Structure formats: C-alpha cells, structure tokens
Ligand SMILES: C[C@](O)(CO)[C@H](O)COP(=O)(O)OP(=O)(O)OC[C@H]1O[C@@H](n2ccc(N)nc2=O)[C@H](O)[C@@H]1O
C-alpha cells in the first residue's frame with residue numbers, strides 16, 4: 164500500500180521583512196500564493212527510511228536525512244512513538260533552491276502522506292505545528308490557496324482569492340541560499356531603522372477581487388535588492404519579461420526564480436517564449452494560481 168500527496172509551489176506576492184530578531188529569524192508580513200507547479204510525494208512501507216527523487220532537478224535534491232521529507236516522517240513518527248521506516252519517492256517538478264518552497268512542499272507532502280499511511284488522522288493543528296518545526300514556509304505548503312504569514316512566516320491567516328492569476332516563472336541557473344539572502348538583506352540595511360513589516364490593504368483587495376492589474380501594482384519583495392545584489396544578472400531577466408508584456412515582475416521569495424504576472428493565459432505563453440528567447444534564464448514555466456494545498460491523491 165502507498166499514499167501519494169500532491170503539493171504546490173508558492174510565490175510571495177508581498178514579502179515585507181522586518182529587522183533581524185535575536186533568534187536570527189526576521190519578522191515577516193508574508194503574503195503567500197500557491198501556484199500550479201507541483202511535486203508529488205509517495206510513501207510506501209519499507210525496511211528503513213529511504214528517499215528517491217525523479218525529475219529534471221533530481222540530482223540537486225539531498226537523499227539523506229537532511230531532506231525535509233525525511234525529517235517530516237521522523238518528526239511525525241517520534242510524536243507517536245512509531246517506527247518511521249518508509250520509502251519516500253519525490254516526483255519533483257518544482258525548481259530546486261529557487262525561492263518557490265520546493266523543499267518545504269516535500270516536507271508538508273511527506274507529513275500528510277505518512278499521516279494517512281500510518282492511519283494517524285492527526286488534527287490539522289498538530290500537522291501545522293510539525294510543519295512550523297520543519298521550516299517557516301512549510302505550514303503554507305500544507306494549507307495552499309493564499310495566506311498571510313506573520314511571525315517568521317509560519318503563523319497563517321488564510322486569505323480570500325477572487326479569481327485566477329496567470330504567471331510565468333523564469334528559472335535561473337543554480338540556486339540561492341535562503342540564509343545568504345537574508346544575511347545580504349541585513350548587510351544592505353545596516354544602520355537603517357527597518358520598519359515593522361505589514362501587508363498593504365490594496366494588495367489584499369486585489370487578491371480578494373481577482374484583479375491582476377491591481378495585484379501587479381502592489382507586488383513587492385523586500386528581499387529583491389538582496390537577491391539582485393548576490394545575482395545582478397537577474398535584473399536582465401526582469402527587464403526581458405516586462406519588455407515582453409508582463410504586467411509586473413519580481414524575484415520569487417529568496418530567488419533566483421523570477422515571477423511575471425500576466426493578464427491572461429495567452430500573454431503568459433508569449434512572455435514565456437520571449438524569456439526563453441532572451442537567453443536570460445534556464446527555462447520558463449507557466450502556472451496558474453491559486454492552487455490547492457497538500458492533497459492526498461486517491
Ligand atoms: C524567503 C521565504 O521563502 C519567503 O517565503 C522564507 O522566508 C524562507 O522560509 P524557509 O526556507 O522555510 O526558511 P527556514 O528554513 O525557516 O529558515 C532558513 C533560514 O532563513 C532565514 N530566515 C527564514 C525565515 C525568516 N522569517 N527569517 C529568516 O531570517 C534564517 O537565516 C533561517 O536560518
């Protein structure tokens with residue numbers, strides 16, 4: 164018997180970053196939107212805890228106990244005093260180390276899959292607390308849709324989304340380390356009084372009404388200057404996408420994936436073609452949001 168869970172990637176439509184906290188994390192007002200690029204995590208009873216991964220970026224995924232999917236299985240098993248021996252297979256379609264929460268998706272996916280395989284039927288609150296232990300982005304991978312994340316991004320308030328948004332994601336060569344991007348944010352803001360992070364009312368209204376033009380006007384990522392500082396060539400990708408007709412462009416989370424909001428499906432296809440032709444990215448993917456959170460496939 165196996166259980167497969169499908170989990171979406173995310174884009175941060177507003178990532179407001181506050182000052183560094185004593186614990187090294189930053190307080191955030193993080194507006195997450197789940198997008199229709201997915202990993203599928205399958206768990207099967209096995210002799211020991213093992214992981215395999217397939218997909219174009221599979222070679223970049225760690226197959227040891229540092230993999231968030233393995234950590235999720237171990238944490239859940241430890242809470243219930245049971246043996247975590249499962250084989251976890253990750254069918255990876257979310258770009259790795261791209262700022263789209265691919266590892267977080269696998270953590271949430273493995274957690275939900277093991278919960279079903281082991282017949283635990285854990286309350287949602289318990290699953291969310293294990294997600295928060297795994298990483299700041301992991302609770303949102305479980306929940307999906309759209310949500311405001313406060314604290315270090317793990318405390319979620321679900322948001323209403325009134326329509327579909329069409330995106331293009333330009334995947335860069337190589338990844339960016341999330342801690343390195345936050346450290347660069349701190350370096351760039353040295354001596355600056357960083358304001359308390361807040362989500363803007365017009366952005367929440369644009370999500371609620373499904374208005375792509377209004378959402379485009381409100382997109383903002385406080386980590387973008389840091390990501391651009393570490394990877395200046397991303398500016399060329401952003402320019403190529405806006406020149407091709409995107410309503411707006413921004414770095415996705417900690418990058419280096421860049422996200423382009425377009426007015427409709429046709430425009431998304433044209434922007435993706437132009438980005439590929441520009442030679443400023445490794446590949447371009449179109450996707451629609453919102454997407455459902457982690458879901459058991461039957
Ligand atoms: C950039 C985002 O993807 C936006 O959603 C997230 O803030 C990052 O979330 P994540 O990858 O789940 O990050 P975690 O695994 O919790 O933390 C990794 C590292 O990122 C930095 N970090 C993360 C979240 C946060 N609110 N402040 C931080 O400074 C810290 O250096 C931390 O050690």
Ligand SMILES: Nc1ncnc2c1ncn2[C@@H]1O[C@H](COP(=O)(O)OP(=O)(O)OP(=O)(O)O)[C@@H](O)[C@H]1O
Nearest residue numbers: 230231259260261262263264265266267269300341
């Ligand atoms: N299941 C996993 N899939 C991919 N990477 C993983 C996984 N588990 C652990 N990692 C590690 O996490 C690092 C970041 O990968 P990930 O794809 O999660 O980045 P990301 O999309 O930038 O994350 P975020 O948007 O949450 O900051 C990888 O370089 C890898 O070493």
